[in-house]
Amino acid sequence: MKLLYLVQDVPFPPSDGIRLKVYNVIEYMARNHECHVLAFGDPGARERAVDLTSRIPGITVLDVLAVRSGFPLLLSTVRRTTLRLLPPSTARYESRGFARMLREALRHGSYDVVHYDVVNMAQYVHLGTSTASVHSPNDATSLRYLREAEEYRQPVTRMARLVSAGLLARFEQSVYPRFTKIHVVSQIEAEYLVALCKGIDVEVIANAVDRQFLAFEPRTAPEQEGRAPELLFTGSLAIPGIASGLLEFINLSYPGILAAVPNVRFTILGRSADPGLRRRLEGIPGVTVIPWVQDYVQAIASANVVVFPEKGGAGPKHRVLQAMSLGKAVVGSPDAFQGTRVQDGGNCFICRNPSDFVESISHLLIDESLQRRLGQSARRLVLSNHTMDTLGPRWVSLYQGAVAKFRHPGDIKIRT
Template structure:
């Protein structure tokens, strides 16, 4: 097969500019394929300012055509959609993306010819498979979502929240088992996610391709450390504090290791970028001396660039953590849990420091705080790993093979 393919991408949120792990993956993928001469059409959901971003995206990515951007369902529509999904035994998150307008647009596009494959991005788009073009299909699930929910259940404390998560996990697992095998290929980002899905349904045709880092991080030129020539080294923690596994990991460290680290001879600044924290958690964070807390950073890259050490303390989760890849791409030494480095081929003590307890985290931070050369060495090794294994230059050919491999199955 030596012709350039044409792919229809169904996406739950317009991917430009990329603002989270999901949009970074699909944005970098589409740009890569377009640079190879492939046709990439997009049907997606988006908000009121999507029109301006569509024009800019199509300008910088020749070969990309945005077929339509459909408004997200209203609050009332989402409520009815969630209820409808539950009554049908489908994952409740489908309700947020259940849209007659999206379905109608998809059916109109599907009546056309010329597509070689259809790419459904993340589980919420899988519900549209019956209405998509009758061509080979790829579901890019990223993670094994039922496994992700199982981890959240362990970290969640509220009775009703646990009950909702258990119901969601059961419905998602059932959907994964019954529906994923209908796709010609299902993409996940780690072997752990693939093993979980294979255990659920051995018939799923799985492909593991890691996440890639946004080119803006790849193109970053390493600069002098923030801490060099200054009184204090800066430690930065990032993570959505609405996620129990992230918040619990942070507070375990603060409760059990922060005071000892603070009493050491080496001065440091501790900055927490933790969006979506509850008022109680925000108060709890600010009660610790010396902590500087931010709800949001307008320019995340600029904020991350000020870090000398990055801390990622997730206690639950699946797949690959995009914020870990981004920090490593910036040449920052990262200290984190085993889960934080899940799916990343990082060697402890060479590319990063992996801790098994708050006390270990404190000890590793203490070593980095007092040793500039160690920070530079770990950061440089981390960046080399990203460039060699987690850039689109490294992983783009795997995506090309994924699409090409499924075409003969239905030719």
């Protein structure tokens, strides 16, 4: 097959969930298929595109166009949201140059499938009506915004998020039925979108963990043996549900854990924290706040227990799967494991209240054999369900199915 990927950012390095998903897919598909990429990006994106083609031989980056910024972005956002009732995030990726490049590519490329990655690329579907199309928003974006709105404390901010959720739902309803197929990462998102958007064909393919986690071999220096147990949290503290979940954990669960395991060290790998929140966290006994580490894999692997007390969000979390892939004992809220096939007590601990966190984490920090059993089971789950070796063939089938349906429209189904 010949595939064209439309992406909102050059997916290299694969340093966040959006980049990682599409990088994994392109890397797998490029082994046996011709893959072209048309991307947006920041000022350094062209250099990253060169690195991408070096890392994945055989792919072609057609062009990298600049996103809107500054006053032009403000004008576009106001115009699109007030006059056309479009989601605010799409304004950054409105580009006549991108549209022109896409028309040229479709006119001369003879593509079998065009892959529109995440919601902001869906606005270009009207240009590709002569080719099978797959839209991969990953999750139901309007549902995610609705859940995030619940975690905003300021009424104005919450209302803005709710308005964005409404505009996104309207956009999903009007645009998603134009695609041959829709891809999401969990059944929850699929069922929500099918109920919202009449006539769409949705397939569920889970997230894949990147190879650096799967291939990691723990390195334990002799001087580290017998050290105090480490509890670790990781996540962006700019996201309200993650920040509020951590604060609730700190206030209601951490004191009980500290009482049960007085020598515990709590490391917070929390990027994008505002200065006030960071000072507050750093003033808590036993807590170390680190906004960035050079070796993220080793930082996770060195912990005894990894905790995800977040609230809201939608779909499987890469951070959770990455920790599980390293054989870590993972503890989290129900939202942290949403969309995954975990088993409470089998390959993780799911905590529904502060006392659950205290009991589960204290027990794990004290019992190293339980840590190992839970972590080994977690890694087996990831190896069975969240690698490109297992998921790659499903992406091939998704694209082949889109081609077949485009040529011979058939029944609408949700495939998992």
